[in-house]
Amino acid sequence: MERFLRICGRGGYVTMAVLSVVISVVSYRFVPLGVTQAMEHMAHNLDGNALALYAHIGGAPLALAVMPFQFWAGLRLRRPVVHRWLGRVYVAAIFVSGVAGLQLAFHTTAGSFAGTGFGLLAVVWIATTATGLAFAVRRDFARHKAWMLRSAALTFAAVTLRLYLGIAMAFDADFETAYSLIAWACWVPNALAVEVYLRFFRAAGGRHGAGIAVAN
Numbered sequence: 001m002e003r004f005l006r007i008c009g010r011g012g013y014v015t016m017a018v019l020s021v022v023i024s025v026v027s028y029r030f031v032p033l034g035v036t037q038a039m040e041h042m043a044h045n046l047d048g049n050a051l052a053l054y055a056h057i058g059g060a061p062l063a064l065a066v067m068p069f070q071f072w073a074g075l076r077l078r079r080p081v082v083h084r085w086l087g088r089v090y091v092a093a094i095f096v097s098g099v100a101g102l103q104l105a106f107h108t109t110a111g112s113f114a115g116t117g118f119g120l121l122a123v124v125w126i127a128t129t130a131t132g133l134a135f136a137v138r139r140d141f142a143r144h145k146a147w148m149l150r151s152a153a154l155t156f157a158a159v160t161l162r163l164y165l166g167i168a169m170a171f172d173a174d175f176e177t178a179y180s181l182i183a184w185a186c187w188v189p190n191a192l193a194v195e196v197y198l199r200f201f202r203a204a205g206g207r208h209g210a211g212i213a214v215a216n
């Protein structure tokens with residue numbers, strides 16, 4: 001059973017890491033192509049909201065790419081300096097792209113329900129990350145880990161959003177309706193899943209290496 005949990009945990013971690021890095025790299029397609037061609041539905045932001053647009057689409061994929069490495073135990077134990085520097089990059093990228101994401105949420109063309117979902121996500125994303133940082137500074141590493149797991153689950157919303165959108169489109173769902181629902185569904189279940197993990201599985205996972213703790 002212990003071995004089974006460890007294999008599941010490792011598989012889940014590797015899948016999460018690969019998806020995060022792939023979505024991050026794909027998100028930078030605006031660099032060679034330009035926003036208008038790469039993400040046409042975002043182009044309205046170029047008129048008067050370009051700073052927030054570039055701050056978000058430049059910074060958020062960086063946080064997504066860095067995130068899995070922060071939960072890789074080998075790296076953290078063997079190269080603590082790298083963990084600290086990547087941590088600074090992660091937090092800075094979230095502060096910049098989170099504030100920008102909040103600004104974009106006010107300007108989304110997807111309606112107020114989607115805008116509220118994204119806006120609240122931005123606030124909770126910044127708050128969990130800031131709390132994780134504060135506990136690191138106080139050297140309370142148990143709480144630092146728990147809050148950074150909460151932050152990571154929200155960062156991973158970038159992946160779940162695109163997965164759910166892909167599934168919705170495959171089932172020919174109405175785009176507007178699907179997008180509005182997914183603005184919430186991309187992060188609320190992630191946040192709840194981490195709470196369940198922290199409440200019920202962390203003790204076992206921490207000892208046996210199950211779940212994300214495999215990388216701790």
Ligand code: HEM
Binds near residue numbers: 023119121
């Ligand atoms: C977790 C907090 C996040 C919030 C609150 C947020 C918010 C937003 C908002 C409001 C938009 C505009 C949507 C619209 O107007 O329809 C947007 C677009 C975008 N976001 Fe985020 N975002 C977050 C995380 C991320 C992450 C981690 C990435 C990393 C890949 C990312 C990459 C992008 C990209 C590339 C776009 C342009 C849309 C597209 O992909 O075609 N965001 N985001």
